[in-house]
Ligand SMILES: *[C@@H]1O[C@H](CO)[C@@H](O)[C@H](O)[C@H]1NC(C)=O
């Protein structure tokens with residue numbers, strides 16, 4: 278997967294803390310708030326803007342992290358990292374691909390801006406390096422000298438390098454205080470390249486299926502992370518809004534949602550789904566077949582995953598080329614709109630649009646998934662307006678990819694997704710995601 282820099286909004290996700298989470302019964306639901314970069318984050322207290330709990334929806338057994346915009350379409354959570362004087366609250370981008378939750382640590386190159394100070398391990402008394410002899414220091418992590426265990430990773434968010442460490446993480450809200458968990462393993466990154474953090478985000482929170490992801494580490498503390506759910510929303514002008522990343526019993530009922538199997542192909546621990554075909558405006562593109570989207574396990578190539586850390590959907594080249602030709606033909610024949618004969622920065626496919634009112638006529642796309650489920654992505658999540666050389670363009674938000682297909686964040690907006698890891702199912706249903714925010 279390659280990386281894209283798109284500057285608009287960014288979302289972040291934080292953990293809300295409950296009052297009494299003493300038992301480790303393994304069935305405690307909780308949520309993390311998804312919040313906005315426009316929310317002013319107090320790095321000492323973890324307070325975000327004027328956060329309000331949704332009325333009538335407060336279960337003392339739940340922690341409910343906020344998900345907030347930080348740069349479009351990046352979605353993040355707010356967590357406290359460190360102990361003593363070293364503790365600060367940060368916005369960490371949500372990610373389903375990385376093997377590890379990581380944060381930029383002092384010293385970190387290149388030196389780039391973020392909200393809050395760079396994490397300084399020297400000021401955090403509970404900070405400890407993971408030793409090469411630790412059970413956690415196993416592939417993909419590698420022992421380094423006598424006392425360190427190194428990690429490196431490439432995701433859509435960044436190319437990072439550093440050492441495994443453990444420290445206190447704090448999931449907090451404005452009202453009821455904080456919930457701190459010690460000994461959580463994370464990556465202290467001393468290099469973070471190609472990290473388009475919008476000057477805000479300090480790292481990433483990984484929720485993939487590896488044992489070092491926070492999904493498993495939080496389960497080890499008695500939280501139910503067997504399933505999680507989120508509903509990304511378009512931030513628009515409502516800068517005070519945030520959503521939630523919900524876990525376990527805090528996940529809304531999904532009886533009426535569509536579902537498709539999560540596939541477990543290999544050691545990458547990603548959330549694979551079975552994409553079988555594509556329709557444009559309800560018409561199946563018959564030249565696109567399921568073989569184009571299947572995973573070659575031996576070569577670790579191809580396949581389709583869902584990820585919030587990938588800003589826009591990417592489609593394997595063979596299928597993308599057919600889709601692109603169909604989109605170009607549709608816009609030309611049905612709307613009389615022509616493809617721009619030049620490159621518009623940051624885009625792959627753009628159309629010159631001079632006529633008002635044409636947007637509502639732009640096509641939708643349906644993804645046909647294993648088991649018969651269909652995910653329809655409406656035109657407003659498929660095209661973005663761009664001015665270039667004084668002319669208005671509608672630019673396509675699906676990009677070709679040489680390695681695999683990724684359902685990215687921008688095309689997930691206004692659909693609730695629930696990843697039920699235990700039952701190996703992905704549920705999804707259209708929702709006005711602004712309703713899961715406050
Ligand atoms: C953060 O909150 C603390 C405690 O309420 C307050 O003393 C401090 O001034 C706040 N910091 C900022 C930057 O608002």
Ligand SMILES: *[C@@H]1O[C@H](CO)[C@@H](O)[C@H](O)[C@H]1NC(C)=O
Nearest residue numbers: 374375376416417430431544
């Ligand atoms: C995660 O680890 C696996 C090896 O176990 C590796 O193939 C994969 O590239 C790693 N993922 C990232 C994002 O670095």
